[in-house]
Amino acid sequence: MTTVLPVAADGHVIAAPDGRPAAVPADWLPGAGRTSVRIDVDLTAVRVSAGELAYVAEQAGGDVVDWHLFAGDRVVAKAVALLRNRDRVRFDPADGAELAYDADGVVARGGATHKLFPRIDPAVIGLVTLAGEEKILLGRNRRRRYFSLVAGYVDSGENLEEAFAREVLEETGRRIRDLAYWGSQPWPVTGSLMMAFTAVTDDYDAVAATDGELAEIRWADRHDLDRLPIARPGSIANRLINEWRDRH
Numbered sequence: 001m002t003t004v005l006p007v008a009a010d011g012h013v014i015a016a017p018d019g020r021p022a023a024v025p026a027d028w029l030p031g032a033g034r035t036s037v038r039i040d041v042d043l044t045a046v047r048v049s050a051g052e053l054a055y056v057a058e059q060a061g062g063d064v065v066d067w068h069l070f071a072g073d074r075v076v077a078k079a080v081a082l083l084r085n086r087d088r089v090r091f092d093p094a095d096g097a098e099l100a101y102d103a104d105g106v107v108a109r110g111g112a113t114h115k116l117f118p119r120i121d122p123a124v125i126g127l128v129t130l131a132g133e134e135k136i137l138l139g140r141n142r143r144r145r146y147f148s149l150v151a152g153y154v155d156s157g158e159n160l161e162e163a164f165a166r167e168v169l170e171e172t173g174r175r176i177r178d179l180a181y182w183g184s185q186p187w188p189v190t191g192s193l194m195m196a197f198t199a200v201t202d203d204y205d206a207v208a209a210t211d212g213e214l215a216e217i218r219w220a221d222r223h224d225l226d227r228l229p230i231a232r233p234g235s236i237a238n239r240l241i242n243e244w245r246d247r248h
Contacts (some may be wrong), residue, residue: 005079006048011067011189014057021070022062036130037082037105045079069236081188085118124164126153126197127240136219139214146229149237164197172217173206185236196236
């Protein structure tokens, strides 16, 4: 039986009673004209309103939750990313023609003959430790109430290591060394692929002016992490911070 994974525009999905992401029978969401993308042979993700999502969740006996609770789930990440692409990419950048998507809702064509594939923006993030100390560098963005790790998008012409070193210097005024790749995670709500690093700095204090993106920058030890609000579960920042805390 064909099933559908309903996803609201804000990225909310349904958690089943067993805690897993919930797909529902296709006939629960009838109607033509829905934005949809094929995820698997028998699974399609569909865009629904917040009201529809709440109604379907009630019928399924589940709860409406933010997608990030399933950030490690390939199906949910793919669904959120592809539906976001359908919402945002509607015209051919070459000639302005309205795009027509293939039967799976993934690849598009406009007035030109070339295919348009969903865009993924590379981004970097990482955990910076202070040389000789059991401390990590945290920052609080002006738009958020929690502390997280330095992150940012890769500029044209940069490799990943250069991008992370630049972001740390711009946002915190610290220089870093001994960069090492740690892992990656899709972050579909922004169309990003987050590539994570670890690094070391000798700069306790800033040695350069910052760009003002962070409202607060601080060094945190393990005990600080027990009382500070940090990046939410499901994010690669949360995993990096907790892995460091559990080792120390």
